[in-house]
Amino acid sequence: MNESIKAKIQKLLTLAKDATDEESQTAMLHARKLMLKHNIQESELISDSVNNKTVVNERIYRNKLIWWHRRLAQIIASHFRCSYYKNTVDSYQSEIRFVGLEDDVQIASMIYNFARASIHYHSKVFLLRPEIKRKWKRKHQFKNDYIEGYLAGLNRKFHEQNNSESLELAIIQDALVIQYYNSLSLTSNNIPSPKKAGDDAAWQKGYHDGQKFERGREMIE
Template identity: 25%
Template sequence: MNNQQMKIIEKVQGLLALAQDKKNDAEGHSAFLLAQKLMAKYNLTKKDVDEAGAKREIYDHPITAYKQLNWWEKQLAIVIADNFRVKCYFRAKKCDEIQNKESCIIYYGTKEDWQLARNLYYLALEQLQFYSSNQIKNQCLESYRLGFISGLTKDFNDQKNENKNLMVQSNFPAEIIEFWSNRSEQMKNTDEKIPTVKDAKAYWRGVNTGEKIQINKKKQGIANEN
């Protein structure tokens, strides 16, 4: 099975998972019909779709060590996860007798997607740290980081909008959508204290940089290294 066929099967798997999750509404019905059309167009059987999904290994591993995570490390991890087919969550543990906690970032996805998303996270983090190192004042630095992450998010959204016929959910492998639905029910939501913009100029400098670093275009080179 070549890469093009695998991409089509992944789209079908994602659509079928979405249809199953929203079986009683119009979105689910539309997803099911689109999946059927793709299967007919590319001469795929249910067996083809099921077997392709069954062969892939799912990773549920940390991408960082336990430490005091900064808000911008967490937000950057979420942005990368949302755009490169993995789910992101954080695990905390007590690190001393005073009840202080350390956390790690965990990605959940197929082995290939986990490896790519992890590498892209560190690439984006390296870029953020490099460009933000020129921001001297702390107030300016935090605003710059906010802008950088906003710019990166906008760049990803613009790329998605170039192909409006595909639903974002269809990019996730079916087994990830299915298993994550059950796994996430056991997790607690936490409120992250994200700073507000206090230096508008620094913020927009960050936005401009985040839009232009083109993490997505570095994806192919990283994928070829794995």
């Protein structure tokens, strides 16, 4: 049974590398579910020799960070066996970095960058709604309400996925990852709170859109 599962995962990972963006995302997520559920590392798919785990510290995104860039990183990292932190580059730019086993960081990075593009796209569409355009002076506050809702919906979706597939224990970080992350001796990772309008309708719309993540890839430029 284990060899059969490994063969299936290997086919999914091959598809993820060769397929279109939408197919790649679907294949990678399916592979990740099986790898977590059966505690299989990618290195096991290549060889039956001793598994040498590799902890990596990779830059996922670099730019002027907005509050939700970090909140999203926090959510994705927690569901994909990684840790995240912000690294300041200069007065204009900072980095989002993920720490985890090499296979986990690869998958988390892909999901983070697609989710980031998805939030950017859907929040722009939300601002075009007539009831929001009439309140243009406070549009950024309504946008923050929407994004907070989206993040809550996305987080809820991952929790439901893990519960339905009994992955609660499988998403626990490897001890080597925890040891490495603690060795970085990072300062506080607090995320600043955005200025919001406190609009429940905007939050609910974001929550609904966040829960639809993965159902189909939009054509995002």
